[in-house]
Amino acid sequence: MQGESTALRHHPQENVLVEYSTGTLHQAGSVLIATHLAMCPTCRAEVETLDAVGGALLSKIEPAEIADGLLDRVLSHIDETPETDATSAGTTPSTQASVIPRPLRDFIGDDLSSLNWVEDRPGIDRVDLPFGTDCIQAALFRVRGGGSVPEHTHSGNELVLILAGELTDDDGSYRPGDVAQADESVTHAPFVPCSDSCICLAIIEGGLDLDG
Numbered sequence: 001m002q003g004e005s006t007a008l009r010h011h012p013q014e015n016v017l018v019e020y021s022t023g024t025l026h027q028a029g030s031v032l033i034a035t036h037l038a039m040c041p042t043c044r045a046e047v048e049t050l051d052a053v054g055g056a057l058l059s060k061i062e063p064a065e066i067a068d069g070l071l072d073r074v075l076s077h078i079d080e081t082p083e084t085d086a087t088s089a090g091t092t093p094s095t096q097a098s099v100i101p102r103p104l105r106d107f108i109g110d111d112l113s114s115l116n117w118v119e120d121r122p123g124i125d126r127v128d129l130p131f132g133t134d135c136i137q138a139a140l141f142r143v144r145g146g147g148s149v150p151e152h153t154h155s156g157n158e159l160v161l162i163l164a165g166e167l168t169d170d171d172g173s174y175r176p177g178d179v180a181q182a183d184e185s186v187t188h189a190p191f192v193p194c195s196d197s198c199i200c201l202a203i204i205e206g207g208l209d210l211d212g
């Protein structure tokens with residue numbers, strides 16, 4: 001995992017990581033960020049730092065509310081936590097690599113082809129995910145090789161995590177693990193530059209304004 005992670009070039013913006021660390025990010029975004037963290041040591045370290053800062057601030061604010069012995073109990077649990085937790089937590093043998101990191105796999109399993117894909121528009125298939133809301137679309141999209149997403153603007157934030165294949169827009173090329181972020185200021189028409197389909201997790205607040 002370390003090897004492929006070093007190739008990541010596009011990360012979520014810091015404010016999103018802060019929202020994730022403080023627990024104020026919505027569930028759909030949190031699943032996407034947790035999935036990115038599983039693929040990105042850089043952001044994992046960043047969030048660990050944010051968590052530590054948040055914990056330190058909290059301990060200054062609420063020292064009286066920590067019951068006697070609680071700290072000892074927490075620390076003893078930390079000592080018990082095996083260091084190989086990340087790899088031992090899954091039931092899948094580690095030799096069987098999945099393109100789907102665990103936080104997302106918990107929701108959709110590990111076989112992208114067996115999902116209930118429906119045609120979103122010609123050349124683009126979609127699977128709606130159970131952590132979307134009325135205001136936030138959460139879905140997997142599969143864009144056929146050589147295909148493109150119609151040019152669109154946004155009425156809210158859009159987070160896209162590439163799971164397989166490649167997607168390109170004016171800001172560059174996105175490969176598995178990369179996060180593309182867009183908002184009201186961005187108009188783009190991402191396309192798949194190669195013959196393999198691109199599969200991505202998209203969290204879209206407020207919907208897209210598609211031209212034409």
Ligand SMILES: [Zn+2]
Nearest residue numbers: 011012040043
């Ligand atoms: Zn990252």
